[in-house]
Amino acid sequence: MAKNNPPFGGLLRALALCWVIILSDLIGEALSWKVRHYDFDVKYMFWSPDCVEHVMMGINGQFPGPTIRANAGDTVVVRLTNKLHTEGVVIHWHGIRQLGTPWADGTASISQCAINPGETFTYRFKVDRAGTYFYHGHYGMQRSAGLYGSLIVDVAEGEREPFHYDGELDLLLSDLWHKSAHDQEVGLSSLPFRWIGEPQSLLINGRGQYNCSLAAHYSDSSISNECNLRGGEQCAPRILRVLPKKTYRLRIASTTALASLNLAIGNHKLVVVEADGNYVQPFAVNDLDIYSGESYSVLITTDQDPSHNYWLSIGVRGRLPTTPQGLTLLNYLPNSASKLPISPPPITPKWDDYNHSKSFTKSIFARMGSPKPPTNSDRRIVLLNTQNRINGYTKWAINNVSLVLPPTPYLGSIKFGLKSAFDNKSPPESFSAGYDVMKPAANANSTVGSGVYTLGYGTTVDVILQNANALTANVSEIHPWHLHGHDFWVLGYGEGKFSQKDEKSFNLKNPPLRNTAVIFPFGWTALRFVADNPGVWAFHCHIEPHLHMGMGVIFAEGVHRVGKIPNEALGCGLTAKMSFSGNHT
């Protein structure tokens, strides 16, 4: 009837919409979904994360930023105000898939325009799934500058985790350089190229010690200068306080700019139960490898001699380390936190013992009952990772294209058909069959580009990440690749060049779901995901300087299904230009 009564059509539709909103609020209330509000002011400040003062990016005067905590099903709202003087800023919510809110993914040049100084952008997104996540800057090298924090999603109220624990300890791991992220960036973009080198310090919850060691008094300590910390310092370790005979969940996330890490606790087994927000088949290890962009939950049982405390140590893997271990204490209460363990901190496995790493990584399987991958894929994209020189500049390239992000974010430019915003030619699906991944490229030259892989909406996509020799002979590095907007199944890892027959080895039974997966030196990693999240998504090496050097690709899927992008996400480049001409919806 309303159909026949146009003057009231709009009103009725508005009323219907109101009902939907009211109903969903009521349902939310009934199920205890909450809206979690945060106000974040981003500003530079002086801070001494490793007992040496630096200019760090902080949130609300804190480094690392405040921990966001919510329950599955909740909506998180972060009003992010840029209090920097000349720099834009965005924050990416790492591991949150942003279903229906691709403009809230917090990737400058991809999902939104950077927030200008003095302005506020409101991120509003649903955290649909419990898990261990974190957030970080995704513009220039602002993650390296310290823009990060934890994001932890508990199960929905009334629901239970599939494992028991008595307490929780959260560890956000990072690495720190004494050279500013800004100067690092200039070096990476210069001719001749200046590499950032190894970090000066490793941080646990934003705390490390550069010029002293908590473990100096052990005879085999490499640093002999003991730290004289009382606990109030910005670099004093956050002590992990536990009671004996209990089970604790350690939530561990790595937002390092570069370092691959290994974590161990003296005398204690780690039982891995979660990876990147997905439950895994529990398995016990003495130590755990964690790459930038990954997160894990491990259970520990405080079943050791309760009269002692124990070291928790992190150390560098995969690169000849020059960085001392990061340390904190597992403090069995009621022992004093100043009581040092009887044994020195656990030793990090040798940096190039890749078999140790592979053994850990290949032990990860999805927990029974987890979603299984489709049996077949619709498309396979093979991505060759190479180090290159382009006009003399050192870069990373994928299938010979080094990613350069355009000034106009893809999400808006694709949605509004602004074809001049980026390279319209799709990047290659694969690389030349004759390429020898075991040797430096005969011609290390390459191209830069901003092209997009357009994925059929709802299709199943396989990605084979193919590692190769870098510029120097006999060198191939670890790269942890992170996918935005999705989890993928990790179907397998292999050595050398991927070939068709390797498909037979794919694990389709219980492959783990992750958002980050590593490629080992000279090896390949096979991933599968369903392109069912309308938006534009980055897929890139999570080592920040590598991304800066072009090591990433862009996936676009179902962009015509994307809802109304907030204007605030579009106020730059060609989408801003479009707004002035009035040609927008």
Added chain:
Amino acid sequence: MAKNNPPFGGLLRALALCWVIILSDLIGEALSWKVRHYDFDVKYMFWSPDCVEHVMMGINGQFPGPTIRANAGDTVVVRLTNKLHTEGVVIHWHGIRQLGTPWADGTASISQCAINPGETFTYRFKVDRAGTYFYHGHYGMQRSAGLYGSLIVDVAEGEREPFHYDGELDLLLSDLWHKSAHDQEVGLSSLPFRWIGEPQSLLINGRGQYNCSLAAHYSDSSISNECNLRGGEQCAPRILRVLPKKTYRLRIASTTALASLNLAIGNHKLVVVEADGNYVQPFAVNDLDIYSGESYSVLITTDQDPSHNYWLSIGVRGRLPTTPQGLTLLNYLPNSASKLPISPPPITPKWDDYNHSKSFTKSIFARMGSPKPPTNSDRRIVLLNTQNRINGYTKWAINNVSLVLPPTPYLGSIKFGLKSAFDNKSPPESFSAGYDVMKPAANANSTVGSGVYTLGYGTTVDVILQNANALTANVSEIHPWHLHGHDFWVLGYGEGKFSQKDEKSFNLKNPPLRNTAVIFPFGWTALRFVADNPGVWAFHCHIEPHLHMGMGVIFAEGVHRVGKIPNEALGCGLTAKMSFSGNHT
């Protein structure tokens, strides 16, 4: 007839407009007006201006940026591309009045939105008057970071300067800190406050020597380490090559972040003929004081013993100097440039010999025939300069308001009536009569604000800049105030607090026209200008950290007369928001 024929009205108007354009182009051609095109790419780079490597802001890989050179009447077009990774950028064309092009003044938050990374903004403006100018960043502390260069306008072709010279030497003076501008900015904005301190080096044309001296071999040299420079180094001085028995025009401009300077040349008199693009009554001095934001032309005659070379030195005035003199050589050809002068470099007058400074400043009068000021003013604004603490932060305030620039540039927000873009309350016209300028304020607290002084279009405005005691007793500093969009007549200088009777001492006969004027410690300076340039214009202390601390005000005049502001200048804040709603013209 066209009037009666509406369908052709638009066409006729368009044809008429075409004729105007064609005619003005023809006239321009006939008078030899040219369009001078420049492409500027702004990027950070490693550079050693004072023999120590820093990260500097460069243009087209150069520091300082390229010199812009044009003739009066020409149009300068600069396509400025931001090649920074996360920072916005603008460039201000210091001394160019931007008649009819207020959006090209290059002031972030005032005349335009900062240019985003990867984007290009085209500055197009007429240089209507010959003179010695320069350009520099006007966003955050980007001038301190090295974003500056010379802009020199010769008389129109066929015209002659009112003085003769055989050759020209251009000197752009600046100061350099080893701490990055970025870290300086964080310190200024921090609690506790961290002052930037004195510069490490003074630069002449971007070149200085930090850890060595060109004049080390003189017995009274303070630095004993002789420079070992061949000339190809980035820090090697630009030698001033001259022939004997000639007259040279030295164009001297100061873009220092902080330092007030004195310049002298051994054995040579300086005849001042131009200040800030205006001819002055020629007068001879042994040395010249130049404050940040000022420019001068001086004539020198190479009438000294031609078998010698002579030192040109610059040194710090008005602050207890810890910075060595900046040096270069006046090289009488055919002498070798490596032949050191027989006498050491001229000694800079004692830093606090203000009588010396005042004597110089008060010797400057307009050249006969220069425009005279209106006899009376329509409005007098008295601006008290105070140092304050606001919520503990150290600031500068004008009539108790410390300027905080809004995210939406004033030019757009005022033109489009976006009243929520800034404080609508006008800042005070004066300060309380009882304020004792000779003592620290009883209450040093103050407020921040973004209010605007709206000036009646075409009215004559007097500004009395009133200096005062800073936070510390018996301290009052030099502040060189720079006005955008206009020149002003400097009517006089006085000691202590300005009072009505001081008006009698105003020089209305031959006051110099300037765009920058200094206030001396505990003194006042009286200025007069006509508000006849539609636009929004900053008027501020040209010491960059002082401006950053709030030492400025905003004048708006005839904004309704401003023509079409380019969309590129409006793509941020509320003007961007407006564009999405379609409520714009």
